[in-house]
Amino acid sequence: MDYFDEDAQLMLRFKDGEESCFEQLVERHKQRVFNLAYRFFSDYQQAEDISQQVFIKLYYAKHTYTPKAKFTTWLYAICRNTCLKILRVKTPKMLSIDYSKQLEEKDVLPQIADTKIPRPDTVILDKERQEIIKAALDSLPENQKMAVILNRYEELSYEEIAGIMGCSQKAVKSLVHRARLNLKEKLAVFYEKT
Amino acid sequence: MNCQKVKSLLIGFLNGELEENIRKRVREHLDLCADCSREKELLSTSWQLMLDHSVPRVSENFTADLMKKIRLGQSEHIKVTFNLPFFRGLFGVRALSGALGFVLAGVFVFFMFWKSPSNNQELAQKIQPDYQISESIANDEEIIKNLDILEDIELLENLSLLTEMQAIENFEEETT
Numbered sequence: 208m209d210y211f212d213e214d215a216q217l218m219l220r221f222k223d224g225e226e227s228c229f230e231q232l233v234e235r236h237k238q239r240v241f242n243l244a245y246r247f248f249s250d251y252q253q254a255e256d257i258s259q260q261v262f263i264k265l266y267y268a269k270h271t272y273t274p275k276a277k278f279t280t281w282l283y284a285i286c287r288n289t290c291l292k293i294l295r296v297k298t299p300k301m302l303s304i305d306y307s308k309q310l311e312e313k314d315v316l317p318q319i320a321d322t323k324i325p326r327p328d329t330v331i332l333d334k335e336r337q338e339i340i341k342a343a344l345d346s347l348p349e350n351q352k353m354a355v356i357l358n359r360y361e362e363l364s365y366e367e368i369a370g371i372m373g374c375s376q377k378a379v380k381s382l383v384h385r386a387r388l389n390l391k392e393k394l395a396v397f398y399e400k401t
Numbered sequence: 402m403n404c405q406k407v408k409s410l411l412i413g414f415l416n417g418e419l420e421e422n423i424r425k426r427v428r429e430h431l432d433l434c435a436d437c438s439r440e441k442e443l444l445s446t447s448w449q450l451m452l453d454h455s456v457p458r459v460s461e462n463f464t465a466d467l468m469k470k471i472r473l474g475q476s477e478h479i480k481v482t483f484n485l486p487f488f489r490g491l492f493g494v495r496a497l498s499g500a501l502g503f504v505l506a507g508v509f510v511f512f513m514f515w516k517s518p519s520n521n522q523e524l525a526q527k528i529q530p531d532y533q534i535s536e537s538i539a540n541d542e543e544i545i546k547n548l549d550i551l552e553d554i555e556l557l558e559n560l561s562l563l564t565e566m567q568a569i570e571n572f573e574e575e576t577t
């Protein structure tokens with residue numbers, strides 16, 4: 208089965224030498240790639256570096272492109288591969304970040320647009336909630352974490368995730384199930400506080 | 402159906418993945434068992450809570466920076482490649498064996514030269530492999546520099562053909 212959606216068209220045109228199509232692809236998918244890397248590492252700079260690497264790899268892989276798989280599946284696979292490679296060389300020191308400071312420094316994309324000015328106590332609760340969620344996600348083994356990111360946040364099916372992670376759908380299902388059990392335990396802290 | 406069995410089916414129940422008759426039995430158990438019912442609620446609310454994980458925006462000059470990097474060439478990419486342990490290891494081993502080969506060839510040539518210093522033509526023939534070795538070291542470096550890109554190209558080409566072996570490798574620690 209071939210995919211001829213807009214991304215595939217752009218990629219094929221880029222392959223034929225239209226450089227501007229590559230820039231369009233970057234514009235369309237940069238936040239998606241960044242989201243995955245950011246949720247995986249919880250580090251702004253690292254997520255951005257990884258995202259750049261992903262697109263650089265894509266740039267040099269253009270000649271090999273055929274629309275056999277969905278473009279985003281392709282993109283996620285490079286992203287996942289890059290994240291895991293970086294993880295192998297990451298030192299524990301690099302893992303530690305001041306998450307609350309990051310939230311102050313950068314614009315945060317809310318899941319639902321909210322134009323109301325939040326009350327200070329709500330902000331504190333939100334920050335605390337963010338930290339708990341982040342810690343819960345970080346506590347998962349890397350494959351469970353990746354499966355959760357792809358399933359919960361990127362809303363991909365087990366089938367798509369299996370294609371990205373190079374395993375069976377059954378394995379993906381098992382990973383997500385085990386991750387949910389772990390998350391339930393980790394997030395118990397949150398229920399106790401509220 | 403006992404509590405342990407029901408608990409093992411709860412995520413499937415919440416995802417609507419169970420067969421009708423099993424779903425019905427789980428439902429019946431949940432109506433009667435407060436413990437399993439609470440477990441179901443926790444699984445459901447924790448999964449819901451995960452959606453509150455917000456992500457900052459990617460920087461405004463992301464694309465411009467990226468294009469600059471690409472135009473400047475591959476230096477940035479290669480630097481990253483060499484930081485990866487696999488490539489460090491690979492390069493280390495190759496460079497070491499290459500250097501060892503170079504030294505041995507040098508010793509060999511030296512003895513040839515020492516034995517018959519007058520035969521220049523023969524000497525030139527003996528030196529030839531030495532030259533080839535240093536050339537192959539340079540080629541190896543080029544190959545290693547490109548391996549990271551090639552690896553991903555391979556991944557992309559074979560996305561739908563990833564083997565069960567890789568799956569086993571990926572999930573070995575998870576399943577044990």
Ligand SMILES: [Zn+2]
Pocket residue numbers: 403404405407430434435436437438
């Ligand atoms: Zn029960």
